[in-house]
Amino acid sequence: GSFVGDKPDVVGVNDFVRTKIPFESRANLAKSAVARRLFSLMASKRTNLCLAADLTKGDEILDIADKCGPYICLLKTHIDIVEDFSESFIASLKALAARHQFLLMEDRKFADIGNTVSLQYGKGIYKISSWADLVTAHTLPGRSILQGLKAALGGEDAAGGDVAAERGVFLLAEMSASGNLIDDKYKETSNKIATEGGDVDFVAGVVCQSANCFAFPGLIQLTPGVKIDESVDKLGQQYQTPEHVVKERGADIAVVGRGILQAKNVAQAAQTYRDRLWTAYTERVAK
Amino acid sequence: GSFVGDKPDVVGVNDFVRTKIPFESRANLAKSAVARRLFSLMASKRTNLCLAADLTKGDEILDIADKCGPYICLLKTHIDIVEDFSESFIASLKALAARHQFLLMEDRKFADIGNTVSLQYGKGIYKISSWADLVTAHTLPGRSILQGLKAALGGEDAAGGDVAAERGVFLLAEMSASGNLIDDKYKETSNKIATEGGDVDFVAGVVCQSANCFAFPGLIQLTPGVKIDESVDKLGQQYQTPEHVVKERGADIAVVGRGILQAKNVAQAAQTYRDRLWTAYTERVAK
Numbered sequence: 001g002s003f004v005g006d007k008p009d010v011v012g013v014n015d016f017v018r019t020k021i022p023f024e025s026r027a028n029l030a031k032s033a034v035a036r037r038l039f040s041l042m043a044s045k046r047t048n049l050c051l052a053a054d055l056t057k058g059d060e061i062l063d064i065a066d067k068c069g070p071y072i073c074l075l076k077t078h079i080d081i082v083e084d085f086s087e088s089f090i091a092s093l094k095a096l097a098a099r100h101q102f103l104l105m106e107d108r109k110f111a112d113i114g115n116t117v118s119l120q121y122g123k124g125i126y127k128i129s130s131w132a133d134l135v136t137a138h139t140l141p142g143r144s145i146l147q148g149l150k151a152a153l154g155g156e157d158a159a160g161g162d163v164a165a166e167r168g169v170f171l172l173a174e175m176s177a178s179g180n181l182i183d184d185k186y187k188e189t190s191n192k193i194a195t196e197g198g199d200v201d202f203v204a205g206v207v208c209q210s211a212n213c214f215a216f217p218g219l220i221q222l223t224p225g226v227k228i229d230e231s232v233d234k235l236g237q238q239y240q241t242p243e244h245v246v247k248e249r250g251a252d253i254a255v256v257g258r259g260i261l262q263a264k265n266v267a268q269a270a271q272t273y274r275d276r277l278w279t280a281y282t283e284r285v286a287k
Numbered sequence: 288g289s290f291v292g293d294k295p296d297v298v299g300v301n302d303f304v305r306t307k308i309p310f311e312s313r314a315n316l317a318k319s320a321v322a323r324r325l326f327s328l329m330a331s332k333r334t335n336l337c338l339a340a341d342l343t344k345g346d347e348i349l350d351i352a353d354k355c356g357p358y359i360c361l362l363k364t365h366i367d368i369v370e371d372f373s374e375s376f377i378a379s380l381k382a383l384a385a386r387h388q389f390l391l392m393e394d395r396k397f398a399d400i401g402n403t404v405s406l407q408y409g410k411g412i413y414k415i416s417s418w419a420d421l422v423t424a425h426t427l428p429g430r431s432i433l434q435g436l437k438a439a440l441g442g443e444d445a446a447g448g449d450v451a452a453e454r455g456v457f458l459l460a461e462m463s464a465s466g467n468l469i470d471d472k473y474k475e476t477s478n479k480i481a482t483e484g485g486d487v488d489f490v491a492g493v494v495c496q497s498a499n500c501f502a503f504p505g506l507i508q509l510t511p512g513v514k515i516d517e518s519v520d521k522l523g524q525q526y527q528t529p530e531h532v533v534k535e536r537g538a539d540i541a542v543v544g545r546g547i548l549q550a551k552n553v554a555q556a557a558q559t560y561r562d563r564l565w566t567a568y569t570e571r572v573a574k
Contacts, residue, residue, distance in 0.1 A: 141464040181429060
C-alpha cells in the first residue's frame with residue numbers, strides 16, 4: 001500500500017509468510033499433535049493431496065482408498081452417505097490408512113450446540129471419534145463447538161494415552177459454495193477461535209479458500225473445490241485448478257473429489273493431482 | 288420510536304403481526320404443504336410443544352415418544368446419536384407418530400454444499416428423507432442448500448404423489464448457543480432465503496430466538512432452549528421459560544429437551560410444558 005518503505009505493512013507480510021515455510025518446519029510450530037503428524041507425513045511422503053471419497057458404497061470407498069492411497073496424505077469421508085456402513089468397513093479403512101500411510105478425516109461439518117456435537121462425535125452408529133483422526137466443524141455455534149467435541153473424547157484411551165492428543169479439528173472459515181453467508185467478520189472470528197483460547201491444541205487447521213484467512217504457520221490450510229478443469233456444478237460448487245489454489249490461494253492440502261472419482265483410471269488421476277499439487281507447493285516455498 | 292404518530296413504523300408492526308394470528312389462519316397462508324399440515328395439527332390438537340428426544344438408545348426414544356406423544360405436535364431427533372439404529376426403529380417411530388398424531392423432525396442441521404447435502408438427506412444408513420417430515424438446515428452455505436435437499440427427493444413417491452410436497456425444512460436464522468457467530472446481516476439473508484425465490488414451498492419455518500426474525504405469517508417459528516428453570520449448561524446452551532419464548536420471543540413451537548427428558552415423570556412434565564406453552568399462545572393471540 002501507500003506506506004511501503006516508511007511504514008512496512010507488517011501484518012500483511014505475516015499473513016503470507018506461512019505459505020513460504022516448508023511443511024517440515026511448520027510441523028514444529030503446530031500446537032495440535034495431529035497437525036504435527038500430518039505436516040511430517042506430507043513432507044516425508046511428498047504429497048499434499050486429500051481425496052474426497054464421496055461414494056455411497058463401502059466397497060467402492062475401500063477400492064479407491066487402496067488405489068489412491070500411495071498418493072494421498074488424507075482421505076476425507078462423508079460417513080453418513082455410506083449405505084452399507086459397518087464396523088468391519090471401518091476396520092478395513094483403518095487398515096488401508098495404516099498400510100498406505102494416510103490420515104482419515106470425517107467431513108461432518110459439526111454445527112450444533114456443545115452438548116449435541118459431543119454426542120454426534122462420540123456416540124451413535126458411527127462413533128466418529130473412535131476412528132477419524134480429524135473432523136471438520138463450523139465455527140457458527142461459537143467457541144463451544146470445540147469444548148463440545150473435546151468433551152466426547154473423555155480423558156484416556158484404553159492404553160492410558162491422552163485421546164484428545166490423537167484427534168484434531170479443521171474449522172471452516174470459508175466455504176466454496178457460491179452465495180454462502182460467510183463474510184469478513186465471520187472469518188476473523190473463526191480465526192480467533194482457531195488461534196486463541198484453551199482449545200487451540202485441538203485445532204489442526206482451517207478449511208478456507210484464501211491465503212490471508214489466517215497467519216499462524218502451525219495451522220494447516222485445507223482447500224476444497226479443486227479440479228484440473230475449472231467449473232461450477234449445478235448445485236453451486238465452484239472449482240479451481242491445483243496450481244491456483246496452492247500458489248495463489250495458500251492451500252497446504254487440496255481436496256479433490258470428482259476430479260479423481262470420475263476419472264477412468266483413478267490411481268493415475270490421483271498421481272497426476274499429487275504431482276501437480278506437490279510441484280506447485282515446492283515452487284511456492286522456493287520462490 | 289420517535290416517529291410514532293406522524294410516521295408509523297410499518298415494518299415494525301408487520302414484524303410482529305404474525306404472532307397475533309391464530310395457527311388455523313396461518314395454515315392458509317403457508318406456502319409449504321407440511322407447514323399447513325403442522326399449523327392445522329397444532330390448532331386441532333392444541334399443542335405447540337416439540338419434544339427433543341436427544342437419547343442414545345432406540346428403546347428409550349420409543350418409550351418417551353409413546354408417553355409424551357399425546358402432548359406434542361413434533362418430535363425432534365438427532366438420529367446420528369442413536370447407538371442401536373435400525374429400520375425397525377424407524378418403523379416403530381413412524382407408527383407412534385401416526386397413532387399420537389405428531390410429525391417427525393430430524394435436527395440434522397445440514398450445512399454443506401448442495402451435492403453433499405443431497406446425499407446426506409437421501410442416502411446412507413439413515414435415509415432421512417424417507418421418514419422425517421421435516422429437517423433443519425443452516426443457511427450458511429447459501430440458497431444452494433435448499434436446491435441440494437430438494438434434489439434428494441426426486442420427483443414422485445411410490446404412490447405417484449409429489450414427494451417434495453410432503454417434506455419441509457426449518458432454516459436456522461439464530462442459534463441458542465452463547466457466543467455464536469450469527470449477526471443481523473446473517474439473519475436478514477436467512478430471512479430472504481426463507482421467503483424469496485423458487486424454493487419457498489420447501490421452507491416450513493425458521494429456527495430462531497426472536498419475534499422480529501421474520502415477518503411472513505405462513506412460516507413457523509421454532510425456538511429451542513426452553514426450560515421452566517432458566518439456566519446455562521456447561522457447554523454454552525442458554526435456556527428461557529415457556530412464557531418468555533412464546534410471548535416475548537415469538538415462538539410458535541417451543542423445543543423442550545432436558546426439561547422433559549430429565550423429569551421423574553416424563554408424561555407429566557410434557558403435559559405441564561404443553562399446558563404452559565399453549566396458554567401462553569392463547570394469551571398471545573387474544574391480547
